Amino acid sequence: MSLPLHVSDLQVSTPGGRVLLTCTQFQAAPGEVIGLRGPSGAGKSTFLFALAGLHAAMTGHIRWGDTDLAQLSDGARAAFRRNHIGLIFQDFLLFEELSALGNASLATSFNPASKRRSIINTAERFLKSLNVPAEARTVDSFSGGERQRTAIARALAHDPAIILADEPTASLDRKTADGLIEDLIGLTRAQKKTLVAVSHDPHLLERMDRVIDVEDGRLQMEAAGV
Amino acid sequence: MSEALTDLWQSLSPLAQDILWLALLLLPALATGLIVTWGFRPGALAGALLWRFRWTNLTFIALIAISIGIGVGLIAQERGLRKGTARAAEKFDLIVAAPGSEITMMFAAVYLQPSDVPLLGGDIYNEIATHADVDLAAPIAFGDSYLSSPVVGTTPQFVTHLAGELAEGRMFTASGEAVAGSRVELQIGETFEPAHGMGDSAEEDAHAGHALKIVGRMPPTGSPWDRAILVPVESVWEVHGLTNGHSPDHKTRIGPPFDADYFPGTPAILVHANELWANYALRSEFTRDDTMAFFPGAVLAQLHSLMGDIRQIMSVMAVLTQVLVTAGVLTGLIALARLFARRLALLRALGAPGRFVFAVVWTYAATLIVLGAAAGLGAGWIAVDVISSIVTSRTDILVTATLDWPEFHLIAGFVSLTMLLALLPAFMAMSRNIITDLRA
Numbered sequence: 001m002s003l004p005l006h007v008s009d010l011q012v013s014t015p016g017g018r019v020l021l022t023c024t025q026f027q028a029a030p031g032e033v034i035g036l037r038g039p040s041g042a043g044k045s046t047f048l049f050a051l052a053g054l055h056a057a058m059t060g061h062i063r064w065g066d067t068d069l070a071q072l073s074d075g076a077r078a079a080f081r082r083n084h085i086g087l088i089f090q091d092f093l094l095f096e097e098l099s100a101l102g103n104a105s106l107a108t109s110f111n112p113a114s115k116r117r118s119i120i121n122t123a124e125r126f127l128k129s130l131n132v133p134a135e136a137r138t139v140d141s142f143s144g145g146e147r148q149r150t151a152i153a154r155a156l157a158h159d160p161a162i163i164l165a166d167e168p169t170a171s172l173d174r175k176t177a178d179g180l181i182e183d184l185i186g187l188t189r190a191q192k193k194t195l196v197a198v199s200h201d202p203h204l205l206e207r208m209d210r211v212i213d214v215e216d217g218r219l220q221m222e223a224a225g226v
Numbered sequence: 227m228s229e230a231l232t233d234l235w236q237s238l239s240p241l242a243q244d245i246l247w248l249a250l251l252l253l254p255a256l257a258t259g260l261i262v263t264w265g266f267r268p269g270a271l272a273g274a275l276l277w278r279f280r281w282t283n284l285t286f287i288a289l290i291a292i293s294i295g296i297g298v299g300l301i302a303q304e305r306g307l308r309k310g311t312a313r314a315a316e317k318f319d320l321i322v323a324a325p326g327s328e329i330t331m332m333f334a335a336v337y338l339q340p341s342d343v344p345l346l347g348g349d350i351y352n353e354i355a356t357h358a359d360v361d362l363a364a365p366i367a368f369g370d371s372y373l374s375s376p377v378v379g380t381t382p383q384f385v386t387h388l389a390g391e392l393a394e395g396r397m398f399t400a401s402g403e404a405v406a407g408s409r410v411e412l413q414i415g416e417t418f419e420p421a422h423g424m425g426d427s428a429e430e431d432a433h434a435g436h437a438l439k440i441v442g443r444m445p446p447t448g449s450p451w452d453r454a455i456l457v458p459v460e461s462v463w464e465v466h467g468l469t470n471g472h473s474p475d476h477k478t479r480i481g482p483p484f485d486a487d488y489f490p491g492t493p494a495i496l497v498h499a500n501e502l503w504a505n506y507a508l509r510s511e512f513t514r515d516d517t518m519a520f521f522p523g524a525v526l527a528q529l530h531s532l533m534g535d536i537r538q539i540m541s542v543m544a545v546l547t548q549v550l551v552t553a554g555v556l557t558g559l560i561a562l563a564r565l566f567a568r569r570l571a572l573l574r575a576l577g578a579p580g581r582f583v584f585a586v587v588w589t590y591a592a593t594l595i596v597l598g599a600a601a602g603l604g605a606g607w608i609a610v611d612v613i614s615s616i617v618t619s620r621t622d623i624l625v626t627a628t629l630d631w632p633e634f635h636l637i638a639g640f641v642s643l644t645m646l647l648a649l650l651p652a653f654m655a656m657s658r659n660i661i662t663d664l665r666a
Contacts, residue, residue, distance in 0.1 A: 015659065045665075054575060054660050075579060082577025089664075093572045097274035109267045110573070110582040154576075 002030040002065070003084060003161045003194065005051070009060035010070065012043075012050050021046045021217045023060075030161065033188060033195045035205040038214035044198040047214060048164050051196060052085055053077035064162065082111065086155030086193075088184075090167035092147040094154075096140040100132045103139055104153035111158070119157050126153035130183055145176035152184060156191070163188055165197040169204055178203055244631040251638035255645040259592060262652070263585045271573075272589040275566055282562060283594060286555045290598025293551040294640065295605025297544030298633040302606065303613045304537055306627025308530050311337075314449035314623050317388050318522045320497040320505050322346065322354060325518040329529070332522045335494040337623070338376045338450045340368045340424055348471070348489025350517060354497060355482055357511075359504035362387055363482070365492035367462045370420040375410050376454045377420040377438075379462030381481040384496060385444065388451060395442030399480055401464055404438045404457045408446040409622070412455070416440050420455075420465060436465040448624030463490045541632075545640060552595065552644040556651050559591055563655045570655055571663030580656045587655040591648035599641050606633060 007026040013019050021043040028034055036044045049055055051062060053069035054077075062069040064084065069077055081087075094103045104123035108116040127134060130149040133142070139150055148168060155163055168184060169177035185207045188195040197204060205211050213220040235243065276283050315336050323331045324344035333339040355363040364384035370377040382397045385405055395414045398405055406412055417437040438457055446452055458480045460470040468490035472479045497519075499505045505521070512519035563570070570583050606629055614625045 049661055049664075052575065054664075056659070056661075078574065078577050078579055080577075081575070082579075085577070087575050089572075093568065093664075095271065095274045095569060097277045098270065102270060106271075106573075107576060107578075109271060110578040112265065 003067075004028065004030050004065060005162075005194065006063040007051075007061065008063075010050065010062060011059045012046055012055050013057040015057055017057075019217065021050065021214075023047065023219050026212075026219055028194060028196070030194055031189075031192045033185065033207070033209045034197070035208035035211040036196065036198045036214055037200065037205060037211050038220075042214045043217040044214045045166050046217075047219065048166055048196060048198050051162075052081055052087060052164050082107070082158070084160050084162055086158070086160040086163045088148070088151050088155050088163065088165035088168045088197075090170045092144075092151045092171070094139050094147055094150060097138055099136050100127055100134065100139055100142070100146075100150045100153070103150050104132075104157050106154055107158045115158070118159075122159055123153055123157035126156050126187070129187070143176070144172050145180060148172060148176075148180055149183065152180075152187070156187065156193075161193060163193050163195045163197075165195065165199075167198055167200070169199065169201045177201060181207060244635075248631070248634055248638050251635055251642055254642040255592075255638075258588075258642075258645050258649070262581075262588045262649075266582050266585045268582065268585040268589045271586045272593060275569075275586070275590050276593060278566070279562060282558075286558060286594050287598045287601055289551050289555055290548070290595065291601035291605045293548045294599055294602025294637060295609045297548055298602070298606035298629060298636055299609025299613055301537070301541055301544060301636065302610045302627045302629050302633055303617065303625070304533070304540065305630070305632070306610070306614060306625045307617060307623070308533065309627075310448065310618075310623045310625040311526060312523070312530075314447075314451075315522045315526050317447075318496060319499065320508055320519060320521055321494055322350075322497055322512050322517055322519045323494045325516070328518065328520045328525050331494060331518070332520070332525045334368060335366050335496070336449075336522045337621075338368060338378070338454055340376065343493045345491030345493055346495060346517065347491055348484060348486030351484060351489060351492065351495060352486050354495055354508075354512065355484075357508065359499050359501065359508055360497055361500040362496070362498035364496045365459045366494040366496055367459050367492050369424070369493070370422055370462065370465070371424045372412075372418045372420050372455055374453065375407070376424060376450075377404075377457055377462070378454050379457055379459035379492075380496075381459060383481065385456050387496075387498060389444035389447055391445070392442045393445040395440070398441055398456075398458050400478065401458055401461045401470065401480065402436075402438055403441045404455050404461075405442040405444060406440050407444055407452040407454045407456070409452040410440075410443075410455055412440045414440050414443060418455075420457075422466075436461075446624075450622040453622045459492065466490075541636065545636065545643075548640050549643060549647070552598075552640075553647065555594065555598075556591060556644075556647055559587075559594075559648075559651045560654055563587060563651055567655070567658055567663040568666050571658065571660045571666075574660045575664060584652045584656040588645075588648055588652035591651055592645050595641060595644050595648065599637050603629070603633075603637060 005028040007023050010023040011019060012021040038044050050058055058070045060070055067080055101123060104127055105120045108119050130153055132146055132149045139147060169180055181204050199205055318336045321335050324346055326343060330341050334341050354360055362383055364381045367379035368376055417439045419437050460480060463470045469488040471484040471489050473485045473488055499508055509519045573583055610627045614627045617625045
């Protein structure tokens with residue numbers, strides 16, 4: 001499914017009303033691979049979470065295709081994420097007590113029965129292609145690289161059109177990070193997904209189609225559309 | 227409509243009523259579970275949370291189990307005690323004594339907790355014993371003891387009425403012989419000297435020189451009489467230096483008939499009528515100025531009905547205690563939920579509906595409650611056994627309490643109520659801010 005992104009007049013605030021981020025205009029084509037870069041606290045992750053519809057207090061528009069996330073209810077945003085977005089986090093956020101497949105196919109717990117089989121099959125396929133140990137042991141014995149690969153398989157298991165990644169290599173050593181970058185970029189491009197990744201890692205950012213700087217709650221290069 | 231339902235309910239067997247009642251009590255829990263988890267599969271994640279905090283969870287389960295175990299144990303015990311006291315009294319159809327307190331006399335004559343009471347004379351005894359409706363009239367002369375065993379003077383007919391065939395040995399046939407209760411430590415052939423009175427106030431040497439010999443032993447009766455030593459009432463009178471109920475011509479006789487002129491008196495007379503209805507007539511007849519007649523069973527029923535109110539209060543208190551413990555546990559869960567708030571926020575971020583997070587937390591809490599209730603059932607079983615043996619050894623009344631339908635109903639009600647309470651931590655977990663928790 002092809003979902004171009006069009007953000008306009010976006011303002012994200014804290015529940016208390018303090019403005020965290022503004023963005024008058026931002027666009028991304030389907031299948032684009034985009035990096036978000038900037039100092040800590042600049043608003044990169046806020047923008048990323050806004051693109052996922054996770055912020056409660058948002059005004060303006062975040063259009064993925066015909067769907068304006070900013071205008072949807074919490075439940076409808078969750079449904080959109082469930083169908084179209086895969087998320088990857090810096091510290092993996094896995095359930096330590098589950099196996100790699102249990103984590104990668106987590107979405108079967110809350111998706112309708114008709115989708116469960118395809119989620120499990122896809123999760124198994126990605127775990128295999130990412131060389132994640134397939135045995136039944138729980139992920140608490142996994143290395144950092146294996147954990148993040150499990151998280152990537154989880155993000156892709158429901159075949160979303162969009163991958164949003166928050167510092168995916170920050171918790172990994174250089175060698176593991178480089179291997180993961182290959183896998184993430186390779187899979188994203190092969191599957192024609194749109195990827196937006198927040199990162200400080202130049203090795204990851206140099207593989208992007210374009211990189212947006214975020215400073216003081218604003219996207220710096222958005223007008224140029226680089 | 228309601229009348230038809232009542233009729234339908236009454237037409238069911240007690241077992242069917244109990245099962246149906248159990249199902250009705252569990253219905254809210256089942257309905258809540260179905261509604262909360264409909265369309266989801268929260269089991270694996272709830273299992274993960276249970277395993278992650280297993281020691282804390284075990285503590286929660288143990289707390290619920292202990293509170294349930296003690297609650298149902300006590301309630302079952304109260305019922306067992308009622309049955310035990312009733313069983314101990316069932317051989318005592320009608321007691322005739324001097325006017326006074328029926329309860330005091332019942333405790334003295336049936337449960338062998340003696341009190342100083344006035345005596346009935348030989349005329350009254352003979353009037354009862356020769357009554358056309360009376361099958362058995364036995365004096366029950368308590369007041370002496372040997373160590374912790376009451377020594378009770380009576381007749382051979384009463385011993386047979388109370389315990390049936392002797393377990394070993396033979397019936398006493400002469401003054402100076404005795405039949406021991408099943409739990410008396412004296413062996414057949416051993417002799418003892420009774421003390422005057424019971425317990426700490428007993429005068430050990432009051433009857434020195436009057437040795438009594440055990441010649442037989444009764445089978446267990448499950449009553450305080452298992453601890454008693456039964457002797458001919460003639461022996462009791464003789465050791466007190468009184469005439470022995472018979473004229474000098476028949477002074478070696480044991481048992482009735484007694485001569486009123488030589489009858490020193492008895493604190494109580496057990497009466498067994500030859501027909502059931504005759505008991506009522508006899509009670510009326512001997513309820514008069516100089517005698518008091520009562521059914522120990524009826525006095526006991528009055529006491530039990532008084533205890534019935536206490537039982538209801540106990541049941542309410544038991545449920546209340548269990549609910550309070552569970553409320554404490556659920557409060558603990560709310561605190562614990564903060565520890566896994568990040569994982570729950572992750573689920574929301576991945577697109578799980580809020581209701582799914584609600585279902586995971588509720589399933590987690592419900593599992594603790596069900597496991598706690600199941601373990602509580604086991605704890606109750608053990609508690610009932612332990613308390614029964616303590617009560618039996620302290621009162622000499624055989625208490626064989628077991629968990630029964632009222633306890634199962636209590637636990638089912640508890641499970642349903644607390645599963646509804648578990649909606650609260652689930653709701654609180656669902657209402658948290660996703661971004662705040664993700665970044666925690």
